Amino acid sequence: MRPACAEPSYSSAGSRTRCSSSCVSNGGTRTTETIRLAESEPLDLDATLGCGQAFRWRRDGGRWEGVVDGRCIRLSQRGGLLHYSGSDEPFVRHYLALDLDLDRLLAAIDRDPVIEAAIDRSRGLRVLRQPLFECLLSFLCATNTNIPAVQSRVEAIAGVWGEPAVGDENVRAFPSSTALRHATEDDFRACRLGYRAPYARSAVTAICSDPSWEGELSAVPHDEARARLMALPGIGPKAADCILLYALGHLDAFPIDVWIRRILARHYLPDLDTGTLSPSRYEAARSFGRDRFGAHAGYAQVYLFNARDLLCRD
């Protein structure tokens, strides 16, 4: 049960647009409803859920199943029809950022042939609006590892401390920081966090020690939020930039992971090619991204990342 003050604003009346219509099409225990996407609401659901920005989505045939905010949600897309169950339209629209004028945004970041190729590759890919704490712990789990391993850790954490999800009791919600308050380092090791276990434990303690931490982080400006994130153990510049982009809505955040580094080195910054990515080199790459792509550089980052096979091959 969540306190009323934690209710995000997406549920406010008036968030629906005239362009959408929905209808009940299934008489089971779960009802599947449909959002009719307008021409001005491009969406590539597969790219959005599969690109590695969130870790609790699984493709089951043509359908995606995931857990967000304690609810088991299923999504599928056929052209301009977006089918959903386990949630309501305002939430789905908010989570998928369907209110964002993507065409206008993509036009704004489309500044050279490289990014243009990336945009052509997966137009309709959107940056999700993820719950903060889950996103934070997920990227703390994501250092020096691969995506399947991160998924496995996140699932394990939910399996131990998460409450049964609404819509499917066999699935677990991702726990709040409070629910993890008494989790020990060994508990996190048992979730296969390895050397990240003490970081996770300390980060949870730090967050729990200040009940207003999460709320303030959402209210504070980009640079201040970044500094507060990086003050947590296990959260460096890369993880912080991912959290800023995926959970805090700072669309100018530009995380530098190994793939973005390769792409920048190959097409923009030859000097970035070799050696360790020191903090100052990280900053140089990051500010290059923000300067080149502007206020929505984070979208450019996601599109470049999703086109990494295209942009890194010789």
Added chain:
DNA sequence: CAGGTC
């Protein structure tokens, strides 16, 4: 080795 961090 893998979408870094201390």
Added chain:
DNA sequence: CCTGG
């Protein structure tokens, strides 16, 4: 560095 894919 932990450790799984």
